[in-house]
Amino acid sequence: MSSILIGTDFKSTSHKALKVGLSWSHKMDLSPIVVHVADGSFSTNVLRAAKIIDKEAMNYHYRDLQENFEQQMELIPELTQDIRQEISFKIAEGPADEAMAQVMKSENAQLLVLGTKERTAMNRHFLGTVTESIVRKTPGAILAIRDHFAASPSRISFICDFSSNSYEAWRWSLKIHQYFNSEIEIIHVVTPHSDLLSDRDRGDAGKTDEGKKLLIEKAKALAQKEFEAMVFSSQGNNLGSKLKTSLLTTTQSIGDAIASHLEKNRPHLLIMGSHGRSGLKKLLMGSNAEDMLAKTDCNILIVRPN
Numbered sequence: 001m002s003s004i005l006i007g008t009d010f011k012s013t014s015h016k017a018l019k020v021g022l023s024w025s026h027k028m029d030l031s032p033i034v035v036h037v038a039d040g041s042f043s044t045n046v047l048r049a050a051k052i053i054d055k056e057a058m059n060y061h062y063r064d065l066q067e068n069f070e071q072q073m074e075l076i077p078e079l080t081q082d083i084r085q086e087i088s089f090k091i092a093e094g095p096a097d098e099a100m101a102q103v104m105k106s107e108n109a110q111l112l113v114l115g116t117k118e119r120t121a122m123n124r125h126f127l128g129t130v131t132e133s134i135v136r137k138t139p140g141a142i143l144a145i146r147d148h149f150a151a152s153p154s155r156i157s158f159i160c161d162f163s164s165n166s167y168e169a170w171r172w173s174l175k176i177h178q179y180f181n182s183e184i185e186i187i188h189v190v191t192p193h194s195d196l197l198s199d200r201d202r203g204d205a206g207k208t209d210e211g212k213k214l215l216i217e218k219a220k221a222l223a224q225k226e227f228e229a230m231v232f233s234s235q236g237n238n239l240g241s242k243l244k245t246s247l248l249t250t251t252q253s254i255g256d257a258i259a260s261h262l263e264k265n266r267p268h269l270l271i272m273g274s275h276g277r278s279g280l281k282k283l284l285m286g287s288n289a290e291d292m293l294a295k296t297d298c299n300i301l302i303v304r305p306n
């Protein structure tokens with residue numbers, strides 16, 4: 001049976017992730033594994049070998065972590081005893097990103113669920129240092145939780161650039177629709193520099209305002225064909241009126257165009273691939289991601305290549 005990993009550091013943000021992760025594991029019939037990473041430059045095995053800590057001290061530490069896990073379970077009153085018995089608790093060691101990637105592989109996990117930093121006026125971090133590092137380095141699908149009240153997403157916004165990784169994220173969009181009967185909006189942003197255009201198309205045309213307009217119109221026509229192919233591929237999923245497409249145009253920042261659209265539509269879940277064509281790929285790098293994603297409070301599913 002495939003599994004779902006739920007990261008925890010026993011803080012309030014990971015408690016939100018736990019509630020959503022357990023809800024999704026039930027819906028998707030996945031075995032839930034709660035993972036705590038004992039982060040550090042040295043593993044406990046190395047420290048024990050160097051006689052810096054002894055076996056008794058480590059056993060005490062592991063018992064303490066187990067108690068923290070059980071206390072966190074107590075904070076979810078809707079968990080029955082039968083459900084609790086299905087939940088595994090695992091302690092991984094090492095840097096968080098490397099440890100999570102290793103557990104994802106060893107447990108055949110389909111999805112990793114993580115909490116994120118709280119967003120305030122003075123704190124506009126994308127996801128938080130540890131979570132962001134895990135997202136960047138762990139292959140597979142990673143669900144970053146901001147709003148645990150949207151555990152059952154009825155509105156999904158899928159950011160698409162028509163790359164191969166984007167199609168993998170599209171398959172996740174369809175999968176989530178099947179489990180939660182969600183509405184799906186496919187979003188694509190057209191610019192004069194669109195990767196759908198050939199170098200010959202772009203040429204010198206993008207150097208003038210009129211030329212940029214012509215390039216945008218040509219890119220829109222190409223994007224519309226891609227939309228039609230994507231919609232056609234989803235016909236067996238009974239989406240019907242629950243599927244719509246949104247073609248955004250801009251001569252400026254892709255991130256700003258998407259952020260403005262998300263603020264108006266307020267989806268429960270944002271889905272995107274992490275490695276795609278150049279324009280979308282930059283959204284998950286540095287301040288571009290922080291600026292765009294700090295403007296929405298929805299949960300984010302990021303699909304990385306395996």
